[in-house]
Amino acid sequence: MSGDEGDAELVAAARGGENGAFSALVERHWARLVALARSIAGDGEAEDVVQECFLTAWRKLGALREPAAFLAWMQRAVARAAVRRARWRSLARPLGAIAEPADPRPGPSAGEWPVAALLARLAPRQRAVMHLTVVEGMSDREIGARLGIDPASVRAHRRRARERLRPLLAREGAAAARS
Amino acid sequence: MEEEGDRGARLGDALRTWAARPPHRPPTAAAREIRARLTAHPTSAWPPRHGWAWATAGALVVAVGLGGLLRLGRSGPGTEAPPVASAAVPAAAPLGDGEVLIWLDAETPLFMTFAPPRGGRSTGGGS
Incomplete structure (x- = not known):
């Protein structure tokens, strides 16, 4: 998960001033990074967060020591920016009133988990850990490297997230069984 | 009644499906937008120009410092008060x-x- 084939060449070309190479990097990783930001900061903020991270990445491309690790570098930037954005949003709104911005696509049908609502009950870093564990399938060490925390903290975040979700899942399960 | 492990597994599947939804802006549109923003702000051009700005500022500071030292040398403690x-x-x-x-x-x-x-x-x- 540390790098995608071809990233090193694209990074080298972008460093050489090729705008097209950087655009290719954006196109390659956009969806994956948006998914990460969406799990952490929600639908309404995710794409802005990722776009800002790409703009910063362009300016700091010279500082990237391992061009092949471009994706890992971006995941780290996006995860941290999304956590910051989510924390800021939760400060700006009263706790408990945090609702996901309206998504024009149809919501979960009967029997489906309301994932966005469940994630909203977790702390931003717990959401990041859940996404990187479940969706990206990363090890605790890899997750720790992305979030700037040690593997033990990753395990603690995951445990707390599961503890918090357990009663909600039981309630959802009971509701699904009734319907 | 659904077991806890099943619920966890179902949540995992749901999270993966939810995360796999395509973004509102498709990758090509996002790349185009980012490129437009980069060309709209010349300070973002590569290579970064702040590097040159910092180097110029640093050279200026060194020049002023050297000038001050030379002046001090001419009227230093060794010369008549x-x-x-x-x-x-x-x-x-x-x-x-x-x-x-x-x-x-x-x-x-x-x-x-x-x-x-x-x-x-x-x-x-x-x-």
Whole structure:
């Protein structure tokens, strides 16, 4: 998960001033990074967060020591920016009133988990850990490297997230069984 | 009744499906937008221009510092100190008893007056 084939060449070309190479990097990783930001900061903020991270990445491309690790570098930037954005949003709104911005696509049908609502009950870093564990399938060490925390903290975040979700899942399960 | 493990697995599947939804902006549109923003702000051009700005500022600081050092070298501690009581120094009023005049520089006199403590008995502290 540390790098995608071809990233090193694209990074080298972008460093050489090729705008097209950087655009290719954006196109390659956009969806994956948006998914990460969406799990952490929600639908309404995710794409802005990722776009800002790409703009910063362009300016700091010279500082990237391992061009092949471009994706890992971006995941780290996006995860941290999304956590910051989510924390800021939760400060700006009263706790408990945090609702996901309206998504024009149809919501979960009967029997489906309301994932966005469940994630909203977790702390931003717990959401990041859940996404990187479940969706990206990363090890605790890899997750720790992305979030700037040690593997033990990753395990603690995951445990707390599961503890918090357990009663909600039981309630959802009971509701699904009734319907 | 659904078991806890099943619920966890179902949540995992749901999270993966939820995360796999395509973004609102497709990758090509996002790349185009980012490229437009990069070309709209020339400061974002590669190579970054802040590097040159910082280098210029640094060179300026070094030049000013070197200039200051050279000037200090010319009038350093080894050279003769400017005369205190010369024709350039403005005339001061005659000093009274216990008065001291110190010239901080050619134009800045500092007058100090020493007097015994009130009551005529010294407590050991100066004034």
